[in-house]
Amino acid sequence: MMNRASSFLWNLRQFSTFVPTSRTMRLYPLGFSRPRIVFSYNSNLRNLLLSDFGNRVQSSIRYLFQDALIFKSRDDFQTKGVSTETVLTVSRVLCPRRLSFDSKHSLFSDEGLKINFHHEASNEDVLTKETKPTPVNYRKLSRECSSLSDVLDTFSEASTFPSSNYISAMWTIAKRMSDDQKRIEKQLMFNHPAFSQLCEQVMREAKIMHCDHLLFSLHAVVKLGIPQNSLLVQTLLRVVQERINECDEKCLSVLSTVLEAMEPCKNVDVLRAGVRILADQQVWKIERVFTLQAVMKCVGKDAPIALKRKLEMKALRELDRFSDLNSQHMFEALAAMNHRSITLLNECSKMVLGNIHGSPFKVLINILQSCRDLRYRNLDLFKGIADYVATTIDIWKLKQVLFLLILLEDLGFRHTDLMDLFMKKVIDDPASLNMKSIISILHVYSSLNHFYKCQTQEFQEAMARSLTGYLHHISSENLLKAVSSFCLMNHFPLALINQLLQKDIINELLTSGDIERNVHKLRILAACLKLDASCPKAVDLALPPLPSTPLSPNAKVADALSSLLGEGYFLRNVQLPHNYHIDFEVRMDINRSQVLPFSHMDAVTSADIQRVAVLCVPRSTYCLDLTHPRGFLAMKMRHLKVMGFHVILVHNWEIERLQMKDVVTFLKTELYSAEAFPTADVNLLTTVRT
Template sequence: MINRASSFLWNLGQFSTFVPTSRTMRLYPLGFSRLKVVFSNNSNQRNLLSDFGNRVQPSIRYLFQDALIFKSRDFKTRGISTETVLTVNKVLCPRRLSFDSKRSLVSDDGLKINFHLEASSEDVLTKETKPTPVNYRKLAQECSSLSDVLDTFSEAPTFPSSNYVSAMWTVAKRLSEDQKRAEKQLMFNHPAFSQLCEQMMREAKIMHCDHLLFSLLAVVKLGIPQNTRLVQTLLRVVQERINECDEKCLSVLSTILEAMEPCKNVDALRAGVWILADQQVWKIERVFTLQAVMKCVGKGAPIALKRKLEMKALRELDRFSDLNSQHMFEALAAMNHRSVTLLNECSKMVLGNIHGCPFRVLISILQACRDLRYRNVDLFKGIADYVAATIDIWKLKQVLFLLILLENLGFRHTDLMDLFMKKVIDDPASLNMKSIISILHVYSSLNHFHKCQTQELQEALASSLTGYLHHISSENLLNAVCSFCLMNHFPLALINQLLQKDIINELLTSGDIERNTHKLRVLAACLKLDISCHKAGDLALPPLPSTPFYSNAKVADALSSLLGEGCFLKNVQLPHNYHIDFEVRMDVNRSQVLPFSSVDVVPAAADIQRVALLCVPRSAYCLDLTHPKGFLAMKMRHLKVMGFHVILVHNWEIEKLEMKDIVTFLKTELYSAEVFPTTDVNLQSAC
C-alpha cells in the first residue's frame, strides 16, 4: 500500500513538471484553433493539485513537439483549462503517456487528464482564427502606387512577403515610364522598404519554391539593382534549392536569368539550368516553357543541349500555336542555333497568320533572321507585303525601322520602298536628323530608284538635312554625303561643309578611322568622275593598304582556253582605288580580241574597247540576285566613265559549272553585240 501511494505521488510530481500550475498557455501570434484541456472534477485530484501554485514551471511547450509560443492564464480551482495550438504528434515526457479512446491522456500509473472539445463559460478564451495571407492580386487592385503597397505591409506584415513584392510589380506594370521612375524613387525612400527586404531575406529559405522565384522575378522587374544584398541573397538561395524546380519554376527561373546581367551567381544558376534542362527536356509539356529555357541557356550552352532542345521543339511542332511559331525565332536567336528545318516550318505558320501578328513581333522575327543569317525570301516578302498593304496605320518611324532590318538582310521590296518614298516626300518635316540619315542609307545601299520620285526624295532629304548643319556630327555628315554619292546626287551645301579642313582632320584622327577613310575615298572618286569637281584633289588621304586578291582560277583557266595567253590581264589596279579581276582589249565592235603589247599595256587609241570582268560574290546583290547593291552599282558607273565595258561574273554560279560551260558563258559575254543591260544598275531616267 505504501509502495502504491509513493508510486502515485512520484508520478504526480513528474506530471507537475510538464503542466504549469498557475497559468494556462495559448499561441497568440499565429492564432490557430485550440483544444481545451480540462481536468476531471474530482475532489482528491483537486486537493492534490492545490499545491501546484508553489512550483511555477517554465512552459507546457516541452510536453508537445509542435507547440511553439504560448500565452499564460490563471488556473481555476475547479479545473484546469489549457489551449494548445498544433496537433500533438509526439509525447516528450520521460514517462510514457498515451491517449485512451475517450480522449484522455493516460500515464503508466493510471493518472488521467480528460480533453474536452466543448468550452466552459469561464475558462476558454474566445477562439481566434489564423490571419489570412494577403492576396497580391487583390492588393494590387486596391493600391494605386508602390508606396500604398508598402504602407499596407508596414501596418500588418504577413507571410509570405513575396505577395507584397508581386503586388508592387503588378502595380508598376500599369504605370507609364515617367510614373515608374517617380514611383521607384519613392519606393527606395519609403521607410518600410528596407523592412520588406529584410523580411524577404529571412523568409527565402522557407518560402515555397515558386514564391521564391516569383519574388526574385518581381525584384528584378522592379529595377532593384542586381548587386544589392537582397538580389544576391535570393540568387544564392535559389542555387541551394534549384533541385526543387518543377516545370513552372524552371520557366520562371529562365525568365529571370534572361533579364539579368552576367555575374558569378547568375552564371552559376545558368549552369544549373543547363543541367536541369538536359535532365528534364523530354518531360517539358508546355511549349512556352521550352522556349523560355531556350532563351535562358544562351549562346554559351553546349551544342549537345542546343540540339536536344531543337529536337524537342521539332517533336512539338504539331502543338505549336501561332504565338509559339512567332516566338521560336527569338528563342533560336537567343541561343544562336540556326535550325533551318524549324525556321522553315515556323515561317509557314507566321505567313499563314500574318495579319494577326503585332508589329513588334514582326520586328523581332526580322532581327532573329538577321542574327541567325537565315534568308527566306517568301517570309520577307510576306512581311513587306503586309506592311505595304496596311502602311496607313503605321507611323513613318515604324516602317523605317522595318526597312532598316530588310536592308540588313539585303532584301529590296520595291512596292514598300516606293510607298514610303511618297510619304516622305509628302511630309519631310516629320523626320528628324537620325531618320533622314537612315533613309539615305537604306535607299543608297539597296540602290533603289523610282523613275519619277527619286529626284524629289533626294532634294527633300538634302533640304531637310541642310537645316541641321550646325548640329550634325562629322561622322553623320560623312555618312549622309556618302549615301548621296552612291545615289549619284551631290548637294553642294553638305559637301562644302564636309570638305572643311577641320572636319576632314577630325574624321582622319578620331572614331572609326578606317571606315571614315574608305568613305572619303568614295567621295573623292565621285567628285572626280561624276561631276569633275576640282576639290577632290584637295583631299589628302592615307595610301590604300594592300589587300590580297582572289585568284579566280577557274575563270583564268577558261580565259586562257578561250583567248590564249597574253590576251588578258589579271588583278588590274585602276585610278581612284578601283580594282578589276580581268581586263580584255577588243575592237570597237567587240568582234575580235587584241593582244596586250609588252610595252603599251593599256593603249589609249580610240579604236580600242576595254572590257572589265568583275567576279562578284552573292553579297554584292540584293537577295533576289538580280539587282546590284549600291557600291557595286557605283563601281560599274565609274568604270563606264573610265571607258570600260563591264561584264559581271557570278562566283556562286561559276563554282557549279564545268570548264566547257564557263568557256561558253565567257565567249557569249565577250563577243555579244548587245550591251550589258544597265536598267538594274542605277540609271535615273526621266518620267
Template sequence: MHFVCLSVNFASVFIPFITPGKQRHVFSFTARSDGCIILTTLKPSGSVSEDSKMNNRAGSFLCSLRPFSTLSPTSRTVRLYPSGFCRPKVVYSNWNPKNLLLKNFDNRMQSSFRYLFQDASIFKSGDDDSQTKGINTVTTLRVNRLLSPRRLSLDSKEFPVSDNGLKKMHFHHEASNEDVPTKETKPTPVSLKKLSQECNSLSDVLDTFSEAPKFPSSNYFSAMWTIAKRMSDDQKRFEKQLMFNHPAFTQLCEQMMREAKIMHCDHLLFSLHAIVKLGIPQNTLLVQTLLRVVQERINECDEKCLSVLSTVLEAMEPCKNVDVLRAGLRILVDQQIWKIERVFTLQAVMRSIGKDAPISLKRKLEMKALRELDRFSVLNSQHMFEVLAAMDHRSLILLNECSKVVIGNIHGCPFKVLISILQSCRDLRYRNLDLFKGIADYVATTFDIWKLKQVLFLLILFENLAFRHTGLMDLFMKKVVDEPRFLNMKSVVSILHVYSSLNHIHSCQAREFLDVMGGALTGYLHHISSENLLSAVCSFCMMNHFPLAPINQLLQKDIINELLMSDNKERNVHRLHVLAACLKLDDVNYHKSIDLAPPSPPSAPLYPNAKVAEVLSSLLGEGYFSENVQLPHHYHIDFEIRMDSNRSQVLPLSDANVVTSATDIQRVAVLCVPRSTYCLDLTHPRGFLAMKMRHLKVMGFHVILVNNWEMEKLAMKDAATFLKSKIYSTEDPPTADVNFQSTC
C-alpha cells in the same frame, strides 16, 4: 517537470506501473478530440512524499511508451525528453515504418533547420496542492503553431528562422483553469489578389505590410509588380522612387530573405521575378540571396517553376550567381526536356539557356520543338524566331515552318512582332525571300495605317538583310516628297543610307526626292556631326547627286582633320576616297578646286580566283589577259582583257600595249563578285558595286560580272562556255533602274 506526450489513437488506456518501492500505480491516458492527451495517475492513498517520488520517475516511464506511437500510422509525432533526465532533443518527422530502421534518423532530422515544432502539446505537472481525492490532474498548455517548411505566420509573436538555429522563441499561451485545452487559431496568409485589387500604388502595399505583416512576403512583391504593370512609364518611375524611400521597404526585404528557404518554390521564383522587374538592383543582398537560395532548391522546380526561372534569368545581367544558376538550369532541362508539356515553357527555356549552351542541348531542344510543331499556335511560331536567335541556333527546318505560319497569318500582326522577326533573321543570317516579301507586301498594302518612323525602321532592317522591295520603297519616297516636315537629322541620314545601299531610285521621283533630301540635310548643317555629314554626303555621291552646301562644309580642313583623328578613322578614310572618286569621275557641277587628298586606305585582301584564271587560260591562252589590276582611285579589278571595238576578237596584251591610245581597242574588266554585293534577289547590284561599275565605265571599261558561287558549281567545260558568252556578249550588265540624273 515538462514533457510532451505521444499522440495515440485510443480514447482511454490504463497502464499499471510498479515503482521501485513495490507499490503499484495506474496511469490513465485520455485522448481528446483536438489531439491532446490528458495524463492522470490513479494511486492508492499514500503520503505526498510518495507521490513526489513517483512523479520524479515519470520520465523513465514515458520512455517505455514509445512503442505505442506505432498505433498511429499517419500522425505526426513530436518527442521531447524530460528535462533533467537526458539532453533535450527535437525531432519532427512523418511516421514511416522505414524510420524504425534508421539509427541516425533523429540526428539527421535535428540538423535541418526546416523541421520545427508543429501541433505540439506541452504538459506541466500540477502543484502539490492541486491534489484532489487521490487523482493528480495535469494541466495542458497549447503552443502556437511554429514555423514549418511550407506554412509560416509573420506575426511578431513568432520568430524567423536563421541558419544558426533558433534565435528567439516566444511561446504565448494561456493556462486553462479547466482540463479542456485552448483552441489554436491559424494565421490567415496574405492574398495576392486582394492586395493587387485593394491597393492602388506600391506605397499602399508597403503600408499594408507595415500594419500587419503576414506570410508569404513574396505576395507583397508580386502585388507591387502587378500594380506597376498598370501604370504609365512616368508614373511607374515615380512610384518606384517612393517604394525605395518607404520605411517598410527595408523591413520587407529582410523578411523576404528570412522566408526564402521555407516558402514554396513557385512563390520564391515569382517574388524574384517581381523584384527584378521592379528594378531592384541586381547587386543587392536581397537579389543575390534569392539567387543563392534558388540554386539550393532548383531540384524542386516543376514545369511552372522552370518557366518562371527561365524568364527571370533572361531579364538578368551576367554575374557569378546568375551564371551558376543558368548552368544548373541547363542540367535540369537536359534531364527533364522530354517531360515538358507546354510549348510556352519550352520556348522560355530555350530563350534563357544562353548562346554558349552546349550544342548537344541545343539540338535536343530543337528536336523537342520539332515534335511539338503541330501544337504551335500562331504566337508560338512568331516567337520562335526570337527564341532561336536568343540561343544562337540556326534551325532551318523550324525557321522555314514558322515562316509559312507567319506569312499565312500576316494580317493583323503587331509592329513589334514584325520588328522582332526581322531582327532575329538578321542575327541568325537567315534569308527567306518569301517571308520578307510577305511582310513588305503587308506593310505596303496597309501603308496608311503606319507611321513613317515605323516604315523607316522596317526599311533599315530590310537593308541589313539586303532586301529591296520596290513597291514599299516607292511609296515611302512619295510620302517623303509629300510630307518632308517629318524628316529630322537622324532620319535624313538613315534614309540616304538605305536608298544608296540598296541602289534604289524611282524614275519619276528621283530628282524631286533627292532635292528634298538635300534641302533637309542643308537645314541641319549647324547641328550635324562630322561623321553623320560624311555618311550623308557619301550616300548622295553613290546616288550620283551632289548638293553643294553639304559638300562645301564637309571639305573644310578642320572637319577633315576631325574625321581623320576619330576612332573610326579607317571607315572615314574609305568614305573620303569614295567622295574624291565621285568628284573626279562623275559629272559634278562643282567648280572649286579640289585638294582632298586622304591617306591611302589599307590594301584590301586579294581572293584568288584560280578557277576563273584556269578557264580564261584554256579559253584565251596565256598572254591574253592580266590578273589583279590596280586602277586609279584605289579601284581593283580581277581580270583585264583587251578586245577590238566590236568586241569580236581578243587582242594579245603585247599588241594592245602598242596601240593603247587607239580608239579601236575596248578594255574589258572581269569582276568576280560574292553574294553580298547583290540585293537578295541576286539580280540587282547594291550601291557600292553599282558605283564601281559606273566609274569603270567612265574610265573606258566594259564590265563583266562573274558570280563566284555560280562559277564554283560549274564543271570546267560549262564554265568555259559561260565565260565565252559573257566575253563576246554585247549586252551591258544591270547597274541601276535608271540614270540617276534623269527625270520623267
C-alpha cells in the same frame, strides 16, 4: 485505447534516457504581427517528452518554416505567472524541402521520424493566443491599390505572410502604367520608408516560401528595376540555387524568363548552368510550348550543342501543337540559342505567313532581328512581312516602318513597293523626321540602290534640305555618313559637301572614331568628286594609302580565260586610279570582236581599244533576289564606265557550280559582242548561261 497506451509507453522509453529539465518555450507562428503562444510545463512527463527538442534546438534556431514555430530558450524572456497545457502538433512535414542543419542542431532524425503529440486542455491551464492575420492576396491587393506606394502603405500597416504577394502586386500595378508614370512611381517606391522593410522581409522569408512564390518574387523584383547587384536580388538568386531541385515546369518557366532578362554575373551564371542541367534531364517531360521556348532562351548561346539539338527535337515533336504565338516566338528562341534549325524555321515561317494579318509590329521586328542573327534568308517570309506592312502602311508610324526597312536592308532584301510608298510619305512630310532618321533613310536607300522613277530627284532634294537644317548640330561622322550615302545615289548637295571638306573636320575624321571606316567613305567621296559629271566641284583629299593585302582572283575564272584567250591576253589583279581594283582586264578592238595581246599595245591607239573589266563578285554585293546590285557595286560599275571600261560581272556562287567548259562558254558570251557570233551561236550561248 490500447494503441494509445502502447504508443505512449514506447515514447516514454525512447525519452527515458534524457535528464528531465524544466524548460519554457515561446512559439511564434509565422506572421509579421507576431501572434504568440506562451506555455509553461509543470508536468515531469511533459518535460521528458520535450527535453529532446530542447537539447537539439539549444539556444535558438532562426530557420523559419511555413506554418511552423520558432523555439527560444527561457533565458530570452520571462513567463512569470503564466501556466498552460502542452500544445504541440506536427501533422505534416512543415517545410517543402529538406534543410541542411548541423547534426547536433537537427530538428528531425535521419530516419525522418514523425512525432505526433495530442493533448486535451485541462481546466486549470491558461492559453494566451492572438489572432493570426489572414494572408493577403496579391490579385485583390493589386485591384484595391492604384500605385506602388499604396501597396507599401498597406504593408506598413499590417504586414502578412508571404511578403512576395506585396512584390507581385506592385509589379502587377506597374504593368498597367505608362513609361513616364512607371518611372515616377519607381522613384517614389525607392524613397518610401516601408520599402527597405519589405525588402528585408522578403529576404528573411526567402528560405521558407513556396518555390513558385520565391520565383515570382525574383521575377517581380527584377521587373521593378531593383538593381541586380543589390543584396535583395543576390540573396534571392542564392536561395533559388539552393532550392532549384524543387522547380516544377511552372517554376522552370518563370526562372528561365527571369534569367534571360538578367545581366551575367556569378549567381546568374550558376543558375543558368542549373537550368541547363534541369532542361537536359526534363526536356521530354515539358508539356507547355511556352515553357520550352523560355528554356531555349535561357540556356543561351554557350549551351552544349547536344542540349540545343535535344531542345530542337522536342520543338519539332510539338509542331502540331504550336499556336500562332508559338510559331512567332520560336524565331527569338532559336536566335537566343544561336541555333539555326532550317526545318523548324521553315515550318514556323509558313505559320507566320498564314496568320500574319493582325500581327503586332513588335513581333514582326523580332522575327526579322532573329533571322538576321541566325543568318536565315527566306525570301517568301520577308516578302510576306513587307507586303503586309505595305498594305497597312497608314496605320503605322514612319519610325516604325523605317525600323523595318533598316532590318530588311541589313538582310539585303529590297521590297520596291514598300520603299516607294515610304518615299512618298517622306516627300509629303519631311519635317516629321529628325536627323538620326534622315541619316538612316539615306543609308537604306543608297545601300539597296533603290530609285523611284518619278520621284527620286525630289526625294534626294527633300532629304538634303532637311539635313541642311541640322548642319550646325550634326557630328563629323554623321555628316560623312550622309554625304557618302548621297554619293552612292549620285547626288551631291553642295552645302553638305562644303561643310564636310573643311580642314578641321577632315582632320577629326582621320584621327578619331572608326578611322578605317571614315577613310573608306572619304575615298568614295574623292572618287565621286573626280569622276561624276554631276558633281559640282573636284577636290584632292590627302588620304592614307590602301593597305597592301594579297588578292587572289577566282582561280576557276583565271583557268577559263587562259583556255579561252591564252596567256598574254589578259591581266590579273589590276589596280586602277581612285582606289579601284578589278580582278581581270581584257583589251579588245572597239567592236569587241577580237582580243588584243598586251604586248602589242604600243602599236594601237587608245581610241581603237575597248578595255573590259571582269569583276568576280560575291552574293553580298547583290540584293537578296540576286538580280539587283547594291549601292557600292552600282557606283563602281558607274565609275568604271566613266573610265572607259566595259564591265562584266561574274557571280562567284554560280561559277562554282559550273563545269569548266560551261565557264568558258559563259565568258566567251560575255566578252564578245553579239555581232561577233552567228545568230545560232548566240542563241546557244544564251541557253547555256540560263
